[in-house]
Amino acid sequence: MEVTWGETRVVLVLGDITEQDTEAIVNAANSSLLGGGGVDGAIHRAAGPKLHEECLAIRARQGGCPTGEAVITSGGNLRARYVIHAVGPIWHGGHAGEADLLRRAYTNSLRLAKEHGIKSIAFPSISTGAYRFPIAQAARIALSAIRAFAEANPGALAEVRMVLYSPADFRVYEDALRQELAQQAQ
Numbered sequence: 001m002e003v004t005w006g007e008t009r010v011v012l013v014l015g016d017i018t019e020q021d022t023e024a025i026v027n028a029a030n031s032s033l034l035g036g037g038g039v040d041g042a043i044h045r046a047a048g049p050k051l052h053e054e055c056l057a058i059r060a061r062q063g064g065c066p067t068g069e070a071v072i073t074s075g076g077n078l079r080a081r082y083v084i085h086a087v088g089p090i091w092h093g094g095h096a097g098e099a100d101l102l103r104r105a106y107t108n109s110l111r112l113a114k115e116h117g118i119k120s121i122a123f124p125s126i127s128t129g130a131y132r133f134p135i136a137q138a139a140r141i142a143l144s145a146i147r148a149f150a151e152a153n154p155g156a157l158a159e160v161r162m163v164l165y166s167p168a169d170f171r172v173y174e175d176a177l178r179q180e181l182a183q184q185a186q
């Protein structure tokens, strides 16, 4: 399923983010940048030790990455040239600014990509694994953040790919995309 917002093609795919051939992939990192399980572990395993070394250098410089923010490294051994490490919020019930922080994690990743002249980027479903953010709500936030950025920054990104790791997650994002399109049509 795909749509075009501004000049950006937004595509939903079922797959593994470590295998994507976009210029950048986004990691659902944690504030320590020291790596973890889930998609973070998979990306570090596939990228090799260079990624960890670059993350350590960023930590030495700025002491990690606050929730809602993102940092960039090379892609190590990945097909992607860059990894953007975005820190999504841990779900605490929805009254701790989680929605805004998740939106900022997407928007700041897109802004970093634009600053580096990156034309294609792939996102995982940030915060919906170990961080337990309800996926239907997270999907709406992800897609509306991508749409807002694409419409406000025409010519920045040619493609934004959302890479879903299970058929169930893929269907949730399809529903969210339909809702976003319905809202757009109003």
Ligand code: ADP
Pocket (backbone or CB within 6 Å): 015, 016, 017, 018, 028, 029, 037, 038, 039, 040, 042, 088, 124, 125, 126, 127, 128, 129, 130, 131, 132, 163, 164, 165, 166, 169
């Ligand atoms: P968070 O801590 O931000 O919740 P997780 O890594 O636990 O991050 O989960 C985020 C999402 O990434 C989950 O939906 C999980 O199924 C998915 N995921 C895990 N491995 C991969 C992968 N290799 N490619 C794409 N998505 C993945």
